[in-house]
Amino acid sequence: MAQDGGWWPFERFMSAALYTPGLGYYSGSHLPLGRMPQDGSDFVTAPELSGLFGQALAVQVQQALAATGTAVVCEFGAGSGALAEQLLQALGDAVQRYDIVDLSGSLRQRQAQRLARFGDRVRWLDAWPQSLEAVVVANEMLDALPVTLLHWDGQHWFERGVAWDEEQAAFRWEDRPTDCRPPVDGSQPPSLEDARLDWPSRFVPGTVVEVHPQAEAFMRSLAQRLVRGAAFFIDYGFPEREYYHPQRIGGTLMCHQDAGLGVLGYTSQARFLMNCGLVDLMTQATLPERANAAKLVTEHEMGELFKVLGLAAGPGFGAVGFALGDRSHTL
Ligand SMILES: C[S@@+](CC[C@H](N)C(=O)[O-])C[C@H]1O[C@@H](n2cnc3c(N)ncnc32)[C@H](O)[C@@H]1O
Known part of the structure; x- marks a missing residue:
């Protein structure tokens, strides 16, 4: 993360958390599935x-x-x-x-x-x-x-990511400007201008949506x-x-x-x-x-x-x- 300017897009962070060989949620030795709570599972399917x-x-x-x-x-x-x-x-x-x-x-x-x-x-x-x-x-x-997380602040879209906070010694959310847009009605808005006109009516400020490229x-x-x-x-x-x-x-x-x-x-x-x-x-x-x-x-x-x-x-x-x-x- 330090090599990437201290910031990872959420999608990359989630990938690392789930799949890092030997350490990830689905790739470590921890076996997360079963019937709660008898066998210590995290969730039941x-x-x-x-x-x-x-x-x-x-x-x-x-x-x-x-x-x-x-x-x-x-x-x-x-x-x-x-x-x-x-x-x-x-x-x-x-x-x-x-x-x-x-x-x-x-x-x-x-x-x-x-x-x-x-x-x-x-x-x-x-x-x-x-x-x-x-x-x-x-x-x-x-x-x-x-998933990719997008944050609408009322005027612009940001890509939500995770940054390492040295002082707190903890991860924190950090948003960066992005051209990425969530698809609506199966299509991208035709232009940024249209997006500005149209999208505020669809999303209230503070909306976070997930998009699913994978x-x-x-x-x-x-x-x-x-x-x-x-x-x-x-x-x-x-x-x-x-x-x-x-x-x-x-x-x-x-x-x-x-x-x-x-x-x-x-x-x-x-x-x-x-x-x-x-x-x-x-x-x-x-x-x-x-x-x-x-x-x-x-x-x-x-x-x-x-x-x-x-x-x-x-x-x-x-x-x-x-x-x-x-x-x-x-x-
Ligand atoms: C939430 S568990 C569900 C397991 C099972 N289907 C059930 O209902 O109990 C997700 C499963 O998907 C697997 N998985 C995650 N990402 C995958 C991928 N990209 N391709 C194939 N399997 C994946 C995980 O290893 C795990 O077995």
């Missing part, structure tokens, strides 16, 4: 919370495999391997190969141990394959990708490579209108966008899981299992905050997970 998450998602994946004529599942950011285990168990022979792409060496080891019984059907890829014929799944992976690059790579198949992303998400709402001035980590693939649907996690038969699965489960599964769908827990986006290469199909309550029109 849907597949860690309840096996019924994977069983319900399997209904959608099975339909997508059949509809697109593929027998390969590719998971990005597999964490402890919980979702892979649930999907492999539920889908059985419908999956010939389960490919995992995960940046974290320590999590890859943990996945390998957990998934050993599925033998060589499970593979780990070090890089994107040139072409992908698969049903892609990713739960809480896009929100782990570093998530966008991820989506572009997927769109280029997915020649056959479909993709399902489950993540924190807000449609653009809510995301840029003046009240959301703290920003949030999200990305859902169409980068050239067809949209199968977009809805809340609750609606998606219920469309996939979660309620039936719950009636067959034990009481403690039901209590955990309920958190996946209740509005004040994960049900509304998390969204599911389904994409398809080619003509698409009536995806079961979006049969009722599709909100694609809000994207």
Whole structure:
């Protein structure tokens, strides 16, 4: 940081915090995933919370495999391997190969141990394959990708970064002028003059928004490579209108966008899981299992905050997970 004038853009700081070999959140020996608080995890994700998450998602994946004529599942950011285990168990022979792409060496080891019984059907890829014929799944992976922070002071945009404060011996926020602008309605403003005229009405002074160059690059790579198949992303998400709402001035980590693939649907996690038969699965489960599964769908827990986006290469199909309550029109 000292070599860079004591300032790093937030995106670089976040990259270093997450991925610095041996030290980063996802690349150190610390294993952050599990079910709180029993195993010391920092947060709980849907597949860690309840096996019924994977069983319900399997209904959608099975339909997508059949509809697109593929027998390969590719998971990005597999964490402890919980979702892979649930999907492999539920889908059985419908999956010939389960490919995992995960940046974290320590999590890859943990996945390998957990998934050993599925033998060589499970593979780990070090890089994107040139072409992908698969049903892609990713739960809480896009929100782990570093973001750029932009700050609107009422007149100008600044890029928010992190500086080292010698006196305080601590990091502090520091903003620098930037030409970068958050995209609105999918487009950049045509000129700075237009931006000055138009943007103050959209953003209150003090607004901080996140833009997602890495998530966008991820989506572009997927769109280029997915020649056959479909993709399902489950993540924190807000449609653009809510995301840029003046009240959301703290920003949030999200990305859902169409980068050239067809949209199968977009809805809340609750609606998606219920469309996939979660309620039936719950009636067959034990009481403690039901209590955990309920958190996946209740509005004040994960049900509304998390969204599911389904994409398809080619003509698409009536995806079961979006049969009722599709909100694609809000994207
Ligand atoms: C929040 S965790 C979610 C894990 C798991 N999907 C779950 O729901 O429990 C994020 C995962 O994404 C992985 N990850 C982060 N950045 C990644 C990237 N650029 N490519 C692939 N995996 C990534 C992390 O190592 C971790 O496994």
